[in-house]
Amino acid sequence: MLLLGAGLAPAGVAVAAPTPSAPDxxxxxxxxxxxxxxxxxxIEAKARLDNSKRRQTELTARLKQLEVRLVELNSQVGEVAAQSYRLGRLTTLSALLASSDPDSFLQRAAELDLMAQRDSRRLRDLYEAKAEAARAKLAIDAEIREQQKQLAVLAKKKRDAEAALAMVSSGAGTGFGGGSASAKPAPRNSDGSWPSESCSVKDPTTGSCITPRTLHMLQQAQAAGYKRHVSCHRSGGDGEHPKGRACDFSAAAGGFENVSATGGDKTYGDSLANYLKNNAGRLGVMYVIWYRQIWMPNTGWRSYNGGGSPAGDHTNHVHVSMY
Structure with a gap:
């Protein structure tokens, strides 16, 4: 998953990608x-929260349309009621008595039928609009409850993250500059969630496999100019690398070095780490580790103590884990 571990080349010597036998x-x-x-x-709770907010927005817009429609229908039905009160309902008997000949009677009968159909339709439309408005209000209430539920989940997951980071973090980090380019979004499900993916596509960095979303992240990063040595899949150990859901980007141009990056190499790593953080929502980034700091979506940048080595502290490479 995270670090290169022991067994690296002497200081300053560029080496190949992490080997499967290297420790996590x-x-x-x-x-x-x-x-x-x-x-x-x-990430999952945030997707459900955002999806619920979208549904609430759609339902609220529909409810406003229905409320306007209800005003119109109430007015129309009110006209029918007022006319009936003033003139009385036109019945077949009254139409017959007011008709001077058969043709006049048929015409009045047809008018009676049209009026009845119109009035019936108005009443039906009013009833249906009221019923739909009531359903929309109930659905909006349900979305509000769903949002409250997901906000509680988000708060819990933040506490979980803080508890986990307490083992390796002493407080807030400062973050990094650069990396302002926008990545092309990776495909999502229709509800905004990330589709489940396996290690199913070729890893161009090792010849093994990675997930389609990890490949998309790698390609987007390279398209943004981050083209130095990268290693993604690793068969040994645990974490995200064996699942094809993580990549290590070397800070040095020649490959992974057993020294902390400085100068242009440090600037390159800063920019890449910030690029991955800025595009986390577009790419499906779970967390980023670089130069003694770790970024998670529910904590922001935090300090990170990986044991003091360039690999452990991630001062010679940027690590990204994908959802």
Whole structure:
């Protein structure tokens, strides 16, 4: 998942991508599982919250339309009632008595039928509009309850993230600059959630496999100019790398080095980390680790202590885990 671990080349020497036999990138499995659960829970709850807000907006717009329609229909039905009160309802008997000949009677009878159909339609439309308005109000109330539920989930997942980070973090981080480009969004489900994906497409960095969403992230990052050495899938250990849901981007142009990035390499890593954070919602990023800081969607940038090595502290590469 996170770090390169021990067994790296001497300081300053560029090496190949992390090997499958290299230890996981610092931290325990418990920490990695806790970070994943907190981040995934947040992303899922946020998607449900956003979807509920969209439905509420649509329902509110429809309710406003219905309220305008109800005013019109109430006015029309009121006219029918007022006319009936003033003139009395036109019946077949009154039409017959007011007719001077058969043709006049047939004409009045036809008028009676048309009026009855019109009045019946107005009353039916009024009833249906009132029923739909009532359903819309109930649906809006349900969406509000759903949003309150998801807000509670978000609050819990933030507490979970804070608890998990307490093992490796001493407080808020400062974040990084650069990386302002906007990525092309990865495909989502119709309700705004992320589709479930497996390690099913070729990993261009190792020849193994990654998820389609991870590949999309990698391609978007490279299109934005982040073209230095990358390694994604790793068969050994646990975390997201073996699932094809994580990539390590070297800060140095020649590959992973066992020294902390400085100068242009540090600037490159800063920009990439910020790019991934800024486009997390478009790409499906779960969290980012770079230069002793970790970003999660429910905590923002926090300090990160990976054990003191360039790999453990992520000072020689940017790690990104995908949903």
């Amino acid at each position: 990138e610092g931290g325990s499995k418990k920490l990695r599982d806790a970070l994943e659960a907190a981040a995934k829970g947040h």
